[in-house]
Amino acid sequence: MVVSDTIIVRVGDERKDYTLHKRLLIHHSEYFRGALSGNFRETNDGVITLEDIATEYFDVFVDWLYEKEIPKIKPSALGKGQNSTLLRTYVLADRFMVFGLKNAILKFLFDMNEHGRMVPTYATITYAFQNLTEHDPLLQFIVDMFCVNNAIDSCSPEFENTDQLRQVPQEAFARIFVKMRAIKGMAKEEKKLKRSAYKV
Known part of the structure; x- marks a missing residue:
């Protein structure tokens, strides 16, 4: 059971929101480790926005993040x-x-x-x-x-x-x-x- 604070990652042109656990993002991704450490401008409002990424591919990332499956x-x-x-x-x-x-x-x-x-x-x-x-x-x-x-x-x-x-x-x-x-x-x-x- 994952028990940690969450962050919203807003993805794609449709601006789909994913509520993800910070601990998982920090553990698996050096990019998110940097984004969620200190005063990173993309997280000033508690949201990381990734407009140039298709949700289809981010979905695969999220599935792997939580289930370790592709x-x-x-x-x-x-x-x-x-x-x-x-x-x-x-x-x-x-x-x-x-x-x-x-x-x-x-x-x-x-x-x-x-x-x-x-x-x-x-x-x-x-x-x-x-x-x-x-x-x-x-x-x-x-x-x-x-x-x-x-x-x-x-x-x-x-x-x-x-x-x-x-x-x-x-x-x-x-x-x-x-x-x-x-x-x-x-x-x-x-x-x-x-x-x-x-x-x-």
């Missing part, structure tokens, strides 16, 4: 459907420095890839590289999945979209090139991804 979804192209929600929630967790949630999402995506081959879309690659720091483990995981799962040979119309292809950052292309060279000629078992390679 949505159970079926394997699909990374960046489509509910996978898109997880990717954007990961970026939210990175912004708020919620490393436990980042690890939980990364593990969940890794396990999904193990049970059903996932192929990152061009839009996914672009979004991830534009919103995460260069050393974030999810970036390398996305690159590795793209290469090991033979995304280029995919029959999906997504990979014929030259407009989206042009938007992919050069850093992503460079990493893909390096990975493709590294796995060239490897047996299938040798290419298998290892969870220990992706640590937050």
Whole structure:
């Protein structure tokens, strides 16, 4: 049972209010630890306002905060459907420095890839590289999945979209090139991804 003072977090364009326990926010998030310590301007009226965040992604954060669970979804192209929600929630967790949630999402995506081959879309690659720091483990995981799962040979119309292809950052292309060279000629078992390679 959580017993501590609460704070209102007002989220999104619709200004949805979440009444959350300060102790949990401070424990799991370095961002909220700073916001709730001292005279942080965003909490002068007892409310933290986050207008630039979609409630859909904040909902996942709140569910994890209290239940330590993330949505159970079926394997699909990374960046489509509910996978898109997880990717954007990961970026939210990175912004708020919620490393436990980042690890939980990364593990969940890794396990999904193990049970059903996932192929990152061009839009996914672009979004991830534009919103995460260069050393974030999810970036390398996305690159590795793209290469090991033979995304280029995919029959999906997504990979014929030259407009989206042009938007992919050069850093992503460079990493893909390096990975493709590294796995060239490897047996299938040798290419298998290892969870220990992706640590937050």
